[in-house]
Amino acid sequence: MFDALGAVSRDWGTMLGTLEAAAAFGHTEQWLEGRLAVTGEGDEALRDVTDGLLRELIAAPDQAERALLDKAGQWQAIVAGDGHTPTPSGEPARTEFLTLSTAIAMGAHQNEFSEQAARFCLMLSATSAERAVADLSQRVRSTKPASVEVEIEGWRYAIEPADEPADLVRKFLGWADEEMTTARTQAARRRLGIGRPSARLEQIEVSWEDRKQRGQEAVYQATFQANRYFQKWNKGLEAAGRCVSLLRTQAAGAWSDTQGPDPVAGPPRAALELPDWDPRPPGT
16 A cells, blocks of 8 residues: 555654554444444343343452451461461452443453443443543644655655645656756766766766656655555544544443333322312411
8 A cells, every 4th residue: 555655755664653553543433333333122131231240340349358258267267276377468459340341341351241231331431431532542643744754766855745746746857857967067077078978978867867767656656655644644533533422422322212201191180189278377
């Protein structure tokens, strides 16, 4: 895709690396769209998934607490038996709830969960995920280059996003003509006393004509690919914005009830007959 540009660009490895970082937001957007896709499960299915997920989230702290109680019982037995006090071990590490739900949403948890459970966890961690995507997009945006520096047949130029291939070809040819004129002038001065400057001048012209033929095609292809390079950069940053929008709008609505509550009809008459009395105080 960027073979011509990579061959003439300076520090192309770094340039390509920054583009890959920006393009990653496109993959993230596709992943979010798939993760947040509503499959239309019934209320009972969603309730079962949620209950199972919450039980799993609570199981790990329960197991850690059980291990501590067992260890406390062992210590009490040792103290009662006048034995040696063991070196206390640290409390088993517990995963913070938001970290755990994020790991499940990203598919990074050691246990396997259903798609509904992962989507539920993504809903819980949507705010943190949105902030992470926004912060990362700002970092990536700060690395976007303003131009791509190239060197073609000795011609150095910084290609910018608005540059057109045909315009830069004309600039290159103008530069090449100036350089050829300068080379001929210098050669003519050096060979003036020898008596046969024409052969040298002809050689210079042939050499520069070859460079112009090779260079104009390289300039055109490099500029065309540089334009594509900046377009992919812009698409990556646009995808980052759409990722934030997905997390703001669809994460919370992924489990929303699309059907409104059924209206409940009231009784045809008052539930109780009110007594017939005057609510005003006596004497008024």
